[in-house]
Amino acid sequence: MAQIATPKNQQARSASNPWATAITIIRQQGALIALVLVFVISSISFNGFLTSYNILDNVLVSNVPIGLIALGMTFVIITGGIDLSVGSTIALSSVVVALTSSHGMWFALAAAVLTGLAVGLFNGFIITQMHVPPFVATLATLLGVRGLALYFSNEHNVTVMSSDLINFGNGDLFGIPNPVIVLVVAFLIGMLVLNYSRFARHLLAIGGNAEAARLLGVRVNSTLLGAYMLSGALAGLAGVFIAIQTFSGSGNLANGYELSAIAAVVVGGTLISGGEGSVFGTFVGVLLLGFILNILNFLSGAGVTLNPFWQDVVRGAFLLVVILLQSRLANKKLERV
Known part of the structure; x- marks a missing residue:
């Protein structure tokens, strides 16, 4: 007779099985260990890596x-969805903040x-009311919104006119840049x-089983709507900071950023x-990818010839490896149950 897998005997198996313990550690802390x-290796290998300018500004x-x-994207992917339109x-949003910056910082923001x-x-x-799969819906939005950005910018860079906005984006508090403070507060x-x-x-219930969540009384459609609105609002805020960094808005900004975000989340x-x-894992993922791309810049500075497109190769490779690892670990987990 097959033994029923309970939390207690699962813990007992994990305690007696080193492989199961390793899987648990990798699943929960793998990104942090890698970071x-x-x-540590970069600090030892590269002069100037530990400078405040490199850590705070470059990364x-x-x-x-x-x-x-x-x-x-974390909140969207938790539901089993995806948002390809964030880039x-x-x-x-960078174009909008540039066009409205003459009306003042807070209005533009x-x-x-x-x-x-x-x-x-x-x-x-589109996803909840027209029942279009998230991948297809947000892919269509990616194309349409990019077209709007190019149209409103007239395919040119639009200069940010608000000095208050520029000063805020380039200012700091106790030596910590304001954009970093905003990012940390958002993650907290x-x-x-x-x-x-x-x-x-x-x-989480929707991501586990949307139909079961619906039967339990979860308002699936309104919850999904909230997740995508949150993703969009944060993308809008990201547009403000990229406009500050470049001093302008443009329809050509942030190409491929959605893939970097997905990679960091996964x-x-x-x-x-x-x-x-x-x-917290997503924050670690953002830092890990940021430091790896920073290492590529150090290698280029050390005389190692690297095409800038290698950054895209690194992001793609990371995403593929982690998804394969997740699949492998999930299969091992099912085998133990």
Whole structure:
């Protein structure tokens, strides 16, 4: 007679099986372990790696837009969905913030975030009310929103006119750049939401089994709508910071950023199939990818000839390897049950 797998005997098996223990550690802390190793090895290998300019500006500030959209993407992927439109939303929001910057910092900031929110609302409506699969819906939005960004910018760079906005984006508090503070605060709020809110519990339930969640009384459509609106709003905020970094808005900005965000989320341990995720893991994934790309820059500075397109190769390879690893670990987990 087959033994029923209970949490107690599963823990007993894990305790007596080194392979099961290793799988658990890799699933929960693999990205953090990799980040520590990359950081230590790079600190030893490259002069100037540990400087505040390199850590704060080259890694953290440069990856603030990707970090913000990765945070929103975490909540979407937890549901088993995807949002391919975030890169285009960044571009459109950068154009909006540049066009409205003459009306003041707060007006431009609100306009950009509301633009992203509107894109997220549109995605959520198409997915929940017209029953279009998330991949197809957000792929269509990616193309349409990119077209809008190019149209409103007239295919030119639009200069950001607000000196307050530029000063804020390039300012700091106690030596920590303002964009990094915004990113950390956003992730802290995200962790609180994911760990303690009913909204997050509903997202996880939908990712595990949407129909079962519906039968349990979860308002699936409104919850999904909220997830895509959150993703869009954070993409709008990311558009503000990329416009500040480049001093302009453009319809050509943030190409491929959606893939970087997905890679960071999946590297951080969120299951691409949904039902399980970690905001802290996503933050670690953003840092890990940021440091690896930073290492490529150091290698180029050391005389190693690397084509800039290798950055895309690294992102793609990371995404593929982690998805394969997730699949392998999930199969091992099922074998133990």
